[in-house]
Amino acid sequence: MDQTIKIGVSSCLLGKEVRYNGGHSHDRYITGTLDQYFTFVDVCPEVEAGFGTPRETLRLVGDPESPRLLTSKTRKDCTDTMLNWAQKRVEELAGENLCGFIFKSKSPSSGMERVKVYTEKGFPGSNKGIGLFARAFMARFPLIPVEEEGRLHDAALRENFIERIFALKRWRQVAEEKKRRGAIVAFHTEHKLQIMSHSQQHYRDMGRLIARVKETPQESLYEQYEAMLMQALSLRATVKKNVNVLQHMAGYFKQQLSKDEKQELQEIIEQYHQNYTPLIVPITLVNHYVRKYGQKYLKKQYYLNPHPIELKLRNRA
Numbered sequence: 542m543d544q545t546i547k548i549g550v551s552s553c554l555l556g557k558e559v560r561y562n563g564g565h566s567h568d569r570y571i572t573g574t575l576d577q578y579f580t581f582v583d584v585c586p587e588v589e590a591g592f593g594t595p596r597e598t599l600r601l602v603g604d605p606e607s608p609r610l611l612t613s614k615t616r617k618d619c620t621d622t623m624l625n626w627a628q629k630r631v632e633e634l635a636g637e638n639l640c641g642f643i644f645k646s647k648s649p650s651s652g653m654e655r656v657k658v659y660t661e662k663g664f665p666g667s668n669k670g671i672g673l674f675a676r677a678f679m680a681r682f683p684l685i686p687v688e689e690e691g692r693l694h695d696a697a698l699r700e701n702f703i704e705r706i707f708a709l710k711r712w713r714q715v716a717e718e719k720k721r722r723g724a725i726v727a728f729h730t731e732h733k734l735q736i737m738s739h740s741q742q743h744y745r746d747m748g749r750l751i752a753r754v755k756e757t758p759q760e761s762l763y764e765q766y767e768a769m770l771m772q773a774l775s776l777r778a779t780v781k782k783n784v785n786v787l788q789h790m791a792g793y794f795k796q797q798l799s800k801d802e803k804q805e806l807q808e809i810i811e812q813y814h815q816n817y818t819p820l821i822v823p824i825t826l827v828n829h830y831v832r833k834y835g836q837k838y839l840k841k842q843y844y845l846n847p848h849p850i851e852l853k854l855r856n857r858a
Contacts, residue, residue: 545580546710549634549642549678551651552585554690559585563595566645568690578849579706582637586650586674590626592619601649601658605669608658610649620673623650627677634678638713639685641706642678646689650674653689684771685709697777700854705774707848708735712770720763722754729766734844736773738786743773784814787823790839797834806830821855 552559556567571581588594599619601608609620645651649672656670671679679687686705693699715728729751737744747769754762787810791803798806809826812818824845831839839845848854 546578546706547582547637547639548575548579548706549637549639550581550583551643551645551648551690552583552588553645554643555581555583557583557585559588559594561587561594561596561598566690568693570693571643571690574852575703578852579641582634582639584630584634584651584674586623586627586630586672589630590619590623590650592622599649601656601670601672603658603661605658605667605671608670608673610673623673624677627674630674631677631681635681639682640709640713641686641688641702642682643693644672644675644687644689646691648672648675653679653687684768686771686775696854696857700857701775701777703852703854704735704847705771708732708774708843709771711843712767716763716767720759722759722762725762725766726751726754731841732770732843734786734789734842735847736770737789738778738782738844739776740773741782741785743769743776747773780814780816783820784810786844787813787827790827790842793836793839794830794834798830802830819856821850821853824855 550571551566553564553566554568554571556565556572558565560566587596587599592599597612597614597617599610600613602611603609609618610623611618611620644653646653647656649656649670651674652670652672653675654671655668656672657668658666658670660666675687686702686709688698688702693702711732712728715724718724729747733744736747747766750757750762750765750769757765791806791810794803794806806823806826809818809823813820813823827839828845830836831845
């Protein structure tokens with residue numbers, strides 16, 4: 542895989558002093574871990590839209606579905622300025638080939654959810670707002686994985702987000718070729734178990750789409766598959782779903798494993814099922830058997846290695 546994986550990041554999270562008070566919101570997980578695997582394209586909506594630093598704080602006001610962006614004290618309406626800039630900026634970002642975006646939480650411009658919205662009289666209203674730039678970005682790129690820096694401290698959300706980024710990058714490399722039907726069949730074959738671990742329904746639906754690969758117009762085939770892939774992976778892979786996939790893989794070794802090896806594998810899977818051990822434990826054992834017995838089909842399954850092991854995303858119990 543091409544190692545240049547670009548993701549967008551709110552500038553303040555990278556330590557840039559662009560907040561209203563001239564400060565930053567440096568997130569060391571982003572700059573100290575993710576920077577080893579991703580290239581960042583930073584965006585600060587409020588500075589880039591021309592509001593300057595330092596500046597009067599901004600807030601969302603009115604209807605949470607279509608709020609206005611006002612300065613908190615002088616109540617200057619900055620909505621049109623932000624929206625016009627945002628529409629231009631997302632089109633520029635279309636040329637960056639981003640595979641993800643990390644937004645600044647609670648920001649009236651960049652928060653992707655649960656942003657505070659004030660009433661017309663200036664009182665706190667709901668917390669159902671979305672930052673104006675974040676809304677524009679997600680509307681323009683509905684399939685690109687997005688998260689907020691605070692949510693990345695949740696191990697399950699972090700794993701899901703990063704897994705989707707790497708899957709999207711692999712898919713983009715297939716899609717950027719000449720869109721041969723054989724390429725999409727090969728990609729699906731290598732990602733079957735990963736898809737199964739997220740959604741049995743999508744697994745079946747995507748299988749039916751691939752079965753019609755010769756009948757479906759090529760452009761439509763790729764568009765449908767990409768949408769289904771990213772929708773499937775956005776659903777969380779639970780313990781129950783992973784156990785199902787692990788048992789499915791165990792079936793490939795029926796003729797090779799000794800009685801003791803079969804028992805050990807089942808015990809390890811059950812320990813994971815009971816939350817005594819993290820997913821990396823049964824995955825490591827299956828990978829061992831894949832190499833030991835030369836299991837060609839499983840060797841190609843990205844479920845066993847969906848992202849760099851150094852990120853330790855499967856190490857949580």
